[in-house]
Amino acid sequence: MTARRPHWMLAGVVAGLAGLATSYATAMVLTIREAPLVAVAELVIRLTPGPVAEAAISVLGQFDKTFLVLVILLLLLVCFAVAGLLARGGWYRPLLVWLPLAAVGLAAVLTQRQASAVDTLPVAVGLLTWVTLHSALTDALERGRRRPDLESRERRVFLMVAGAVSVAALGIAVAGRVVGAGRRKVEASRRLLRIPGVTRREAPADTSVGLAGIAPWxxxxEDFYLIDTTIAKPVIEPEEWSLRIHGLVERELTLDFSSLVARRMTESWITLSCVSNEIGGGLVGNARWSGVRIADLLDGLGVSPEADCVLQTSHDGWTCATPLEALTDDRDALLAVAMNGRPLPIEHGFPVRTIVPGLYGYVSATKWVVDLEVSTFARSTGYWTTKGWSSEGPVKIASRIDVPRAGAEVEAGPVSFGGVAWHQHTGIESVEVQVDGGPWTPAELGRVPSADTWVQWAATIDVPEGDHEVRVRATGKDGQTQTSVVRSPDPDGATGWHTVDFRAV
Structure with a gap:
């Protein structure tokens, strides 16, 4: 009995993986964005407490969702193996595993935004595969257990069937991917899309301080940071996209893509930074965004004096509440349709997303945006604020050392230091560098087209041989100097001076 246990476990694992493959293929063929496995992972993300999510982002960065999927797959493999062992006690016992797993998948699918009956079909197909295929796989093992004289032959039959099923399941998953190539279709549409008023421009020459190793201005x-709560990115054809603006307004407005891009296009260099960015971290980037000013859209709709925020909703159901003032003042808060002169990448919100200079993305930057509800903070709650993050997220002044890297060895004598600093919608007035607690040395700054972008900085300081520590601080155009007090990103952004250790030889 013990010697046959691995075969029973293998039967459960093979049936389980085949069920995942058929459910995935069904979702692809039906062009359903969330296969059950993906829906479960995204449900876990939504239910994860804020501090836990922040810790995961800090440790894993943009690989946090990949890690989550791998953990879920590992747990599923354990469940599949348990189902295989339970089958030794009767055909019905694996249902104690299959049914709860299907119920979790069904619940995750139904909690997705705008879920319908069609979205449940992949779950049903996966469950049917689990039950029927597992029963078929264990038949040979059961016959071998009852007839010891036939055990060797039945094991060979089982292994042949298990191998064939594994190959077939892989083929089904691949075929489903091919048949349901919705993403490739949208990618083709994106590449062919030409948007009036969108131009391609290189960074102004004087934005660079000319020091190798600093992040490009x-x-x-492809290098812009990615932080969101989705695992399968929404794929939306431009002609299928629409935006509804409603709530505390006298007149509602519904826009399709063609009517949006027919409006006056605004192009601005804007730096985005994530509230989860640690001091010295890389969750920040600068791009030229093209789109329509949200203030222009709201103008003339008769916004109620009572309103103080706009609740944004993404195609995947993610929400954030943005201060109305930030969307209607002189900054270029945009419904963006292009990034660096090209239609938005799918991962960055194609076909339309919001960009609001001066606010962290968790309260402003909605990818795949489909709904703007003019409301009040008293009535509106965004995704991250339910997890303990601040309701308003103005970007905090920050600076970073890119040169030298931590632990680097440099030649003693004049040493070049450099990096970037940012304080969107306020601007950077000065940057200072300090080595080993000595005097603060002013840095040279690159020129910038507006206060909404980061700035490169560079400084040269004589350094003797030995181990050293360099730190940086910035001062904004409002006179605010970056604080030395170290705080974690939760609940409204990290603070502190970036410090790097290096050796001069």
């Missing part, structure tokens, strides 16, 4: 699209 203009962040390429």
């Amino acid at each position: 203009q962040t390429p699209n």
Whole structure:
């Protein structure tokens, strides 16, 4: 009995993986964005307490969701193996595993925004695969257990069937991916899209201080940081997108993509930074964003004097509440349709997202935006504020050392230091560098087109041989100097001076 246990476990694992493959293929064929496994992962993300989510982002960065999916898969493999062992006690016992797993998948799917009956089909297909295939796989093992004289032959039959099923399941998943290639279709539409008023411009030459190793002033699209709560990014054809503006307004407005891009296009260099960014972290980038000013859209709709925020909603159901003032003042708060002269990448919100200079993304930057409800903070709650983050998220002044890197060895004597600093919608007045607690040395700053972008800085200081520590601080155009008090990102952004250790030889 003990010697056959791995085969029973294998039967459960093979059936379980085949069920995942058929559910995934069904979701792809039906062009459902969330396969059950993805829906479960996104449900976990939504239910994760804020401090836990922040810790995961700090440790894993943009790989946090990949790690989560791998953990879920590992737990599923354990459940599949348990189902296989339970089958030794009767055909019905694995249902104690299959049914709860299907129930979790169904609950996760139904909690997705705008879920319908069609979205439940992948769960049903996966459950049917689990039950029927597992029963078929264990038949040979059961016959071998009852007839010891046939045990060897039945094991060979089982292994042959298990191998064939594994190959078939892989083929089904691949076929589903091919048939339901919705993303590739949208990518093709994106590449062919030409938006009037969108131009491609290189970064102004005088924005760079000319020091190698500093992050480029203009962040390429492929290098721009990615932080969101989705695992499968929404794929939306431009002609299928629409935006509803409603709530505390006298007149509602519904826009489709063609009517949006027919309006006057505004293009601005804007730096975005994530509230989860640690001091010296890389969750910040600068790009040229093209879109329509939200203030222009709200103008003429008769916004109620009672309103003080706009509740933004993404296609995937993510929400944030943005101060109305930040959307209607002189800053270029945009419904953005292009990034660095090209239509938005799918990962960055294609076809339309919001950009609001001076606010952290968790209260302003909604990718795949489909709804703007003019409201009040008393009535509106965004995704992250339910997890303990601040209701308003103005960007805090910050600076970073890019050169030298931590632990680097440099030649003693004049040493070049450099990096970036930012305080969106306020601007950077000065940056200072300090080595080993000595005097603060003013840094040279690159020129910038507006207060909404970061600025490169560089300074040269004589350093003797030995181990050293360099730190940086910035002062904004409002006279505010970056505080030395170290605070974690939760609940409204990190503070402190970035400090780097290095050796001069």
